[in-house]
Structures are given as C-alpha cells and as structure tokens.
Amino acid sequence: MAEKAASTYLSNLENFLAGQNPALIEAVKVFQELDQVEFELGLLDNEDTTASKVSWWPVISVMGTAESGKAEFINRYLKANVLHTDSNSASEKITVFQHSASQSGMILPGTALDGDPRFPFFQTSKKVEEVAKGKGAQINSYLQLKTCSSAQLQNKILIDVPELLQSSDKVCHFLFRHIIEISDLVLVFLETGRPGQMNLEPMLGEMTKQQNSDNFIYIVNQKNDTEVSPFAGQEAEQLKKKLVDLGMNPSQFFVLDQARAVVASSSGGSVLSQIAGHKPPATEPEKYPDLEVIEERMGNINIHRAYRILDSLEKSIRAPQEVFVPEVKQAISLWKERSHFTMALIAGLAASVMVYLEVHLGIISALLDPILGSIALVVIILISIPFYLLISKIQANKVLDSLNEKRRIEGLLENPSGLFEKSLTKWRMYLPIKKPAGWTNEIRERLQALLERAKNLVQYMNDDFSR
Numbered sequence: 001m002a003e004k005a006a007s008t009y010l011s012n013l014e015n016f017l018a019g020q021n022p023a024l025i026e027a028v029k030v031f032q033e034l035d036q037v038e039f040e041l042g043l044l045d046n047e048d049t050t051a052s053k054v055s056w057w058p059v060i061s062v063m064g065t066a067e068s069g070k071a072e073f074i075n076r077y078l079k080a081n082v083l084h085t086d087s088n089s090a091s092e093k094i095t096v097f098q099h100s101a102s103q104s105g106m107i108l109p110g111t112a113l114d115g116d117p118r119f120p121f122f123q124t125s126k127k128v129e130e131v132a133k134g135k136g137a138q139i140n141s142y143l144q145l146k147t148c149s150s151a152q153l154q155n156k157i158l159i160d161v162p163e164l165l166q167s168s169d170k171v172c173h174f175l176f177r178h179i180i181e182i183s184d185l186v187l188v189f190l191e192t193g194r195p196g197q198m199n200l201e202p203m204l205g206e207m208t209k210q211q212n213s214d215n216f217i218y219i220v221n222q223k224n225d226t227e228v229s230p231f232a233g234q235e236a237e238q239l240k241k242k243l244v245d246l247g248m249n250p251s252q253f254f255v256l257d258q259a260r261a262v263v264a265s266s267s268g269g270s271v272l273s274q275i276a277g278h279k280p281p282a283t284e285p286e287k288y289p290d291l292e293v294i295e296e297r298m299g300n301i302n303i304h305r306a307y308r309i310l311d312s313l314e315k316s317i318r319a320p321q322e323v324f325v326p327e328v329k330q331a332i333s334l335w336k337e338r339s340h341f342t343m344a345l346i347a348g349l350a351a352s353v354m355v356y357l358e359v360h361l362g363i364i365s366a367l368l369d370p371i372l373g374s375i376a377l378v379v380i381i382l383i384s385i386p387f388y389l390l391i392s393k394i395q396a397n398k399v400l401d402s403l404n405e406k407r408r409i410e411g412l413l414e415n416p417s418g419l420f421e422k423s424l425t426k427w428r429m430y431l432p433i434k435k436p437a438g439w440t441n442e443i444r445e446r447l448q449a450l451l452e453r454a455k456n457l458v459q460y461m462n463d464d465f466s467r
Contacts, residue, residue, distance in 0.1 A: 004039040007032070007049040009117040013056060016118060020155070021306050023457045023464075024056070027313055030453050034317055037446055041438050042418030043324055053413055054312035055120030055182035058305040060298065063161035064189025069219075073189065074160055078150040080105070083160065093144045094175060095160040096121070100147035110143030119157075120182040124175075130408050131174045142171060156301060159183070184304040185297055186216045190239060215304070217294055218243060220255045254294070310458050317451045319414070321444065328419045328436045331399050335420075336432070338395040343388055392429045396420075 010032055017025050031051040038044035064070035071083040074097075082097065082105065096113055100106070113121035121143060129136025152158075159179055180186065220239060240253050297304075403417040422437040 002040065004036050004044075005046050007035065007047070007051075009049050009052055009122075010035075012118055013051060016056065021302070021461075023461050024306055024309060026457055027309055027454070030313060030450055030457075031316070033446075034313075034450055037443060037450075038320060038414060041320065041324075041436075041443065042422045043320065043414040043416065044418075045415065048413060050316045050413065052117065052122060053316065054309050056305075056309065057118075057120060058156040058301040059120065059159060059183045059185075060156065060301060061159040061161060061179050061183040061186045062189070063163075063186065065163065065191060068189035068191040070160070070187075070189040073187070074158070078148055078152055078158070080148055080150055082146060082148055092162050094142060094162065094179070096143070096145050097148050097153055097158040097160070098145060099151075099153035099155075100149055102147065103149050105149070106147045108145040108147070110139040110141075110145070112145045113143050114139050121178075124178070127178075127411050128171050128174065130411065132170045135171050142175060184215060184301050184308060187294075188216060188218045190218060190220045214252070216252055217297065218253045219294075220253070306461060307458070310454060310461070313454045313457075314451065317447055317454060320447060324414060324416050324419060325436055325439055327403075327416050328423070329434055331403055331416070331420050332423055332434045332436065335392070335396050335399045336434070338398070339388070339392045339429075342391050342395065346387075346391075389426065389429060393424075396424055 010028055013028055014025065017028065028051065031049065035044055035049050035051075038050065039046065044050065062070055062074055074083050075081050078097065083095075093110075096119070110121075111125075113119045114123060114125045116122060124143070125136040125139040128139060128142070161176070161179060240255075243253060400417050400420060403420060407415060407417070419436050419438070423433075425437065428437065
C-alpha cells in the first residue's frame, strides 16, 4: 500500500486549530485518513488534501450595493475606518479582512490569499484560469487582503463583496459562488429607492438555491425620504415577497427604517452601530429584537463553522462511493462499448473484404484446408489481439479527455480519471469487468469506519453544547 506524503496544509491546519474545538482537531485526522484512501484509489494527488475543499476559518461575508450602508456597518463593526463610505471611492475588489496585532493596517495583493493554504482562497488563481483563460494571472485585480487590529477579527475573517454581482464577468460570478460556499454567515445589505435594484433574480436565486441558504440575513436600509422614494415601504415588502418566492425564510429579512434610526440616534449611534454590537442603554425602551438576532448569529459564528466543516467531512467521505466510483463505472462501460463497437465495425469490414475475395478468387475454399485454415486462424488472432489493444487505448484516451474536461468545468479537487487509469490493465481490457480497479470491500469498510467517526464528532459537539 502506497503511503501518501504528509500534507503541509494539514500541518498548518493543526497549528491553527490548537486550543480550539477538539472535534475539529479530530476532524483533521479523519480528513488525513480519507486522503490516504483517495490516494490509493488514484483520486487524489500526493500533494493534495480533501481538507482544502472547506474553509476552516469562521467566515462572515458582507455584500450590498454602494449606498446600502454596508461600508458604514463594516467600519462600525471593526471600530475602524477600513472602508470608504463614499460610493465614488469604494474599492471594486473583494477584500478579505484579517486580524493583525499591528495598529497600522496593511493592504496586500490577492496573491497573498492565493498562495497561503490557510485561507479559503488558496490556489484560486488556478480555478479562475479554468473559468476564464488568462485571468488566473490577474488575481490581484479581483482580490486583496487587508489587516486590521480589531478584536472582532480574532480567529475569523470578514469578506467585503463590493457589489451585488452586477458584473457579467465570469470570474466575478465564480468568486461570488465561491464566497457563498465558504461563508458561515452572509449579511446582504439592500436599499429602497434605487431604480433597477429590484432586478436581482439571478443573484438572489444563486443565494437561495444554496443548501446553506439559512446562512443569509437580508437587511433593507429603507429610505423614507419621500423625495427619494415615496413608495419605500412598498418596495421593501415587494423585495421580501420576491425573496420568499425564491425560497428564503422570512425570519432572515430585516427592515431598518427611518423611525428606528431616530430611536437609535438617541443613544449616540445609528441603527448600523446597533447591529455592530453596541447595545442600547438600559434606559432605552426599544429592545431591538431583530438586531439581537443578528448579533447572536455573528457571535455564534464558530459554532456554525464547526458544523459546516463536519458536514463537508461527511460529504467528502461519501463522495467516492456515491459520486466518483459510479462516474468511473459509467466511464468504463462507455469505454468498453466504444471499443467493442469499433472492433465490430472493423470485423464487419474485414468480413466484407473476405466475401469480395471469395466471389472473385475463391479464397475461402482454400482456407478450409486443415493446415492453411489453422495457420490463417492463428494469424487472425495474433493480429486481432494487438489491434484490439490499440483500439482500446485510443477509446480510453477519449474517455480520459472527457473526464478531465468535466473535472475542469466543475472545479473538482479529486481526479476521477486517475481511478479510471488504474483500470486500464491489459486483462481488464479483455475481460467484462466494469468495477474500477482498487474499489474493494476493504476500501468500502474503511470509508464506512471514517463515516461513523464523522457522525460521532457531530454527536460529540451536540452533547458538548447541550452541557
């Protein structure tokens, strides 16, 4: 059994998780054993790890239009002026905020995120290159890293998404989906009084069809200025209805209107400052129940992160049996069908030639001679064997190309073509075996054992939180 090399990513991960949730440290070990299984199957390269498919950082993403109050919220949440509130000077890049002990914040290029395995944007340039050729080298045009000394960023990262995916750029769409997948909480700031903003079906549809759609909180910054929008309240209700029609839970929808802003201003801050964690004074009659819900969600981000990782672990363990092996079985069947069909066509052509020769030369009667017939049969077999091998290899390469193309389009870490190639032995080319090589009872039992361990980790966390 070939041993997979220890992953630098997993080593860094263990250091990052030191002193945190014990269930996550154990999850790293399960991921490592899963890597070994997939490496033996040919699904995983020696330097890769399935643990890199999930973000281990607790991630809060904040997205919204330029004047929705998003930038003001981030500044108040971090208690630092890290973003321009003027829409004309706002950054067009996706900005990842990371904690730093230094009081002087730094702005680092996207390559700092792309080259660091600890971040959920590790090697994103390769995926971007697959989405749009030539764009991978321009990762700095899409991403940047900002450091900030805010205590709110300790052991978590915050992502500022500059606009609500109004761009038609393929890379922007890819990065938008990627951010949704890695986020434990997404705050979506909207505003009334903007013509055209209601045309959000593509973006909102992408959000609500996600399995983790409950991780979204929609915050409408309602402008009650009649000169701006005399129908602000109606627009908010229309937007809420549209979100509900797309599958959103109504409890994820909050409207911050001018009336609430007036109450909040009496405590020395805006409604956004209340969301950022500044509780109203005890003498304040308004309790802000919706803001407390948002604060609670942000405070529990580590819990959501842990469950998200364990969910990803279970899916990764199930993937070989439920996704990759069936896909490779289908590929093997297609390969054999094509090889047999091609060989049948050639045999039919050869038979036609034999009939022609019989009609004009009477060659078949000569082959009925015991000696000549035996020699002819041996010659046909000797020619057919290498010829069939050649046809099988040609058809196998075509199937491999289709598997690699599918992997490229879907952005998969695992490589089904590696498992397929293990099945391209000479004996398997001749025998009607469709089960991928290496897919044994022992492998299935090891995966089942890993799955049980992953489920036990979920139970452990449930028991821990109930205590």
